[in-house]
Amino acid sequence: EAGVAQSPRYKIIEKRQSVAFWCNPISGHATLYWYQQILGQGPKLLIQFQNNGVVDDSQLPKDRFSAERLKGVDSTLKIQPAKLEDSAVYLCASSLGPTFRGNEKLFFGSGTQLSVL
């Protein structure tokens, strides 16, 4: 079975530029997550989608970050404008359903490593 696909693998930009990441979850997975993993820290949930609706975006810095999952399949995460502190690995994950239904097995992609100079 194909895993969670993410692109690009690496991205280097200057501060105040914009950047977009793409994620294609495992086929049939209704729930999609974007996590931010800063060096030396554990992943932090940015946003969670259930199909094409947002379930949780409480930790998404909405003044600069946006995400969409228009057709309930693949998703894009955008940062505009980027700041130095946005340097991190951005992980996409998917699951059959939300975690409260016992579907705690998240399948993660390899991530996009963002460096903001």
Add this chain to the structure above:
Amino acid sequence: AQSVTQLDSHVSVSEGTPVLLRCNYSSSYSPSLFWYVQHPNKGLQLLLKYTSAATLVKGINGFEAEFKKSETSFHLTKPSAHMSDAAEYFCVVRTGFQKLVFGTGTRLLVSP
């Protein structure tokens, strides 16, 4: 609020010796706890989960973890380390809002 604390940022073992990765949790009620593993350049993978059934949980690749309420701990163990076990390990708790909150991670180094 629920949280987890991983007590060691790095653990070094020799191949064939036991592995112990420590995790303490904070929760006002019986938590759901997990261990995930992250190999270099690979995605995070679920090792095992505890959801209030048996306190000793067996996972993949010979790992297991024991939930100890009296000690608020959920330590990960393996009897004999293999070179392929070298990776970053994350202890995770599911919060009351159904989020997964990750610890800061423990890097396991295995020497020949």
